[in-house]
């Protein structure tokens with residue numbers, strides 16, 4: 001089964017994708033993570049996108065479509081969770097074509113609905129375990145033992161360069177201008193479903209499970 005999680009920055013897509021990976025053996029395909037990896041390892045493409053990402057703008061379709069095409073070849077039958085991709089109509093069309101070329105398809109598109117006012121607080125308090133990527137929040141989800149990752153025991157944490165209020169405004173604008181038209185696109189294809197992204201993490205997971213197990 002292949003699914004897309006769609007929603008503004010801070011909606012909880014990454015957190016739910018990680019949950020689905022551990023519960024269902026699906027594979028998270030996050031173009032944001034792939035781009036950050038390219039940036040950290042200093043590849044030519046990584047250097048090219050660093051400024052665009054720090055500002056909160058979208059990188060070009062060609063780059064992310066190329067990244068996804070490469071990853072799709074490595075799935076080996078596992079279900080994919082597209083997290084942060086597609087973000088434009090051109091990316092959505094490219095994904096349809098890529099999946100069709102593999103005799104596969106997107107089974108569910110899940111919109112994570114959130115209240116925009118909550119996003120600034122969610123994003124600016126967010127940090128991640130450097131070792132395993134588990135996501136935490138200063139006030140709403142600190143590690144059980146301070147400075148030790150609940151999931152892997154790691155002790156190093158990172159904060160994203162674009163998790164600032166300024167960059168978030170640009171990211172939100174990109175979401176509403178370029179990504180939200182995808183809701184209509186998938187609705188028209190009869191594939192759009194929604195969950196309440198403002199609910200507790202476990203409750204959101206339950207709602208998603210309800211959609212996948214239908």
Ligand code: AMP
Pocket residue numbers: 009031032033035052053054056057058059060061064083084085086087088091162171
């Ligand atoms: P994310 O981790 O999904 O919030 O993505 C972080 C940043 O990476 C975004 O603000 C964009 O600059 C870039 N990015 C990630 N995915 C895409 C995509 N599908 N299309 C264009 N830019 C992307």
